Amino acid sequence: MRMSKYTIGVDFGTQSGRAVLVEVGTGRELATAVKAYTHGVMDEYLPDGVTRLEPDWALQHPRDYLEVLEETIPQLLRESGVRPEDVIGLGVDFTSCTMLPIRADGTPLCFEPRFERHPHAYVKLWKHHAAQDEANKLNEIARERGEAFLARYGGKISSEWMIPKIWQILDEAPEVYDAADAMVEATDWIVMQLTGKLVRSSCPAGYKSIWHKRTGYPSPAFFKALHPRLEHVVEEKLWGPILPIGSRAGELTDAMARRIGLMPGTPVAVGNVDAHVSMPAVGITEPGKMLMIIGTSTCHVLLGTEERAVPGMCGVVEDGIIPGYMGYEAGQSAVGDHFEWWIENGVPPAYWDEARRAGIGIHELLTQKAAKLAPGESGLLALDWWNGNRSTLVDADLTGLLIGATLATKPEEIYRALIEATAFGTRMIVETFRAAGVPVNEMYACGGIAQKNALMMQIYADVLNMPIHIGASTQAPALGAAMFGAVAAGKAGGGYDTIEEAAREMGSVREKPYVPNPSAVQVYDQLYREYARLYDYFGRGENDVMKVLKRIKSAAVKEEVKTC
Numbered sequence: 001m002r003m004s005k006y007t008i009g010v011d012f013g014t015q016s017g018r019a020v021l022v023e024v025g026t027g028r029e030l031a032t033a034v035k036a037y038t039h040g041v042m043d044e045y046l047p048d049g050v051t052r053l054e055p056d057w058a059l060q061h062p063r064d065y066l067e068v069l070e071e072t073i074p075q076l077l078r079e080s081g082v083r084p085e086d087v088i089g090l091g092v093d094f095t096s097c098t099m100l101p102i103r104a105d106g107t108p109l110c111f112e113p114r115f116e117r118h119p120h121a122y123v124k125l126w127k128h129h130a131a132q133d134e135a136n137k138l139n140e141i142a143r144e145r146g147e148a149f150l151a152r153y154g155g156k157i158s159s160e161w162m163i164p165k166i167w168q169i170l171d172e173a174p175e176v177y178d179a180a181d182a183m184v185e186a187t188d189w190i191v192m193q194l195t196g197k198l199v200r201s202s203c204p205a206g207y208k209s210i211w212h213k214r215t216g217y218p219s220p221a222f223f224k225a226l227h228p229r230l231e232h233v234v235e236e237k238l239w240g241p242i243l244p245i246g247s248r249a250g251e252l253t254d255a256m257a258r259r260i261g262l263m264p265g266t267p268v269a270v271g272n273v274d275a276h277v278s279m280p281a282v283g284i285t286e287p288g289k290m291l292m293i294i295g296t297s298t299c300h301v302l303l304g305t306e307e308r309a310v311p312g313m314c315g316v317v318e319d320g321i322i323p324g325y326m327g328y329e330a331g332q333s334a335v336g337d338h339f340e341w342w343i344e345n346g347v348p349p350a351y352w353d354e355a356r357r358a359g360i361g362i363h364e365l366l367t368q369k370a371a372k373l374a375p376g377e378s379g380l381l382a383l384d385w386w387n388g389n390r391s392t393l394v395d396a397d398l399t400g401l402l403i404g405a406t407l408a409t410k411p412e413e414i415y416r417a418l419i420e421a422t423a424f425g426t427r428m429i430v431e432t433f434r435a436a437g438v439p440v441n442e443m444y445a446c447g448g449i450a451q452k453n454a455l456m457m458q459i460y461a462d463v464l465n466m467p468i469h470i471g472a473s474t475q476a477p478a479l480g481a482a483m484f485g486a487v488a489a490g491k492a493g494g495g496y497d498t499i500e501e502a503a504r505e506m507g508s509v510r511e512k513p514y515v516p517n518p519s520a521v522q523v524y525d526q527l528y529r530e531y532a533r534l535y536d537y538f539g540r541g542e543n544d545v546m547k548v549l550k551r552i553k554s555a556a557v558k559e560e561v562k563t564c
């Protein structure tokens, strides 16, 4: 009889780190632990409370990530009663591109007194959008030079990705650029903290750093065309071996083992990205099944057999999700954030009181009220661009729109319109994939909101006119990371040799999917046609009103920051 062995996965999300301890062979979750980041998302001030950040900035503090490891892993062991020697592997996943400048030994520049008040020395979170100018210039130069890589990224590199962020550091803080021995994805940094070695993961390298398994990074001539000082950026700042996902990055160091309570030498998987790592956690290892990881934002991941150019996708990377397949990614930059904005800025005190009296959260109250509305009843329609448009327009300068409001409009109607807008955005992405010849035959969802909001999942089923299958785990990314931890251990170490084997035994979906309701489908078809008209009008046509407004705002706020 096989003695039970366990694996741990840690999911570093936008607002918190979540860890799960899972039984190998069954996927049974024995314990989970959550640690909110001490500094949260810094988008107005640095931790000193004085250094003001400009618009579109979003930073994090790397010390928060270490706290997640130090608090959650001992908690998992305590709660489950599992002995450290029975934990055969450890895997992590992160939001991406979440990057930071470091010294060669892994020390983040923001840990040094010289840089602790320097915004550019901190972690730039995936939703840091202040490198849009650099992204625009990069795209223009790449188009002029006929760079082949653009097609693999839907025709545009996003300001969320690595190269625009590095270039922004060089442009605005050459002293930080010079002091940094390397620029790293946070997922690779945390693995470096665990193992003592810098190993880069092929997943974020492929999706976010323009790296290709067969051709490597773009040429020095391309980087030189961006900026003479970037010519050798790959050798100077992006060095380190790139290992495929599913490999072992190394083993837990003695020092880190002491800090987190595991055994020294425990195998650690190459770092992964939160969206991509979730696919095996819901048991998907074949093409045609699109998975939405729904949280602060939504990522859409899908396997295919051929490399197709899909307009506005985030990227297609060979072996990027499951070895042996083309992994496609698309996304929406504001989903949970969209609703949170409304809750924090629009919902009146009477609703908060009502939620308190009922002993439920404000999301639940608004969802209950919104569920009483019929599709189309509010007369509202929104464009889900409150944090720019990631797919299919790849433009962080686009902004939100709500149309149809009257003096009778209620908070729950706006809440529902925002949910519907995110569903329409997903339908636009699905239709774009199909039009480009990449089949989407089934829809899956996981992540916090997929678990918590049944109304939202029903709306998605109705808008897409497809059943939505929900991942069984409440912590799909962390479960996926744990599965990669078991693969890093290998069969010989009590785990698996491939992620497919792990997915078969440990990944699963809930029994019942959400199924489309034909009358709702009909109404949403009409609303979607109007959504698509607005999408084209504000996002693709000559109309640049959103950009003009943003430019005026940006100039005004920069002036204010200067005079502060």
Ligand SMILES: Nc1ncnc2c1ncn2[C@@H]1O[C@H](COP(=O)(O)OP(=O)(O)O)[C@@H](O)[C@H]1O
Binding pocket: 013, 014, 015, 016, 294, 295, 296, 297, 335, 336, 337, 338, 339, 340, 363, 364, 447, 448, 449, 452, 453
């Ligand atoms: N019941 C709910 N319905 C819709 N959105 C919710 C609900 N509860 C929380 N949210 C939103 O979910 C987001 C957090 O998602 P979650 O998956 O927990 O985290 P992360 O993005 O860090 O992975 C927040 O933006 C919050 O506004």
Ligand SMILES: O=C(CO)[C@H](O)[C@H](O)COP(=O)(O)O
Binding pocket: 013, 014, 015, 094, 095, 096, 097, 126, 273, 274, 275, 293, 294, 295, 296, 297, 298, 299, 329, 331
């Ligand atoms: O782009 C990503 C993955 O490729 C980000 O990690 C993601 O959008 C952020 O995730 P979340 O909203 O779940 O925190």
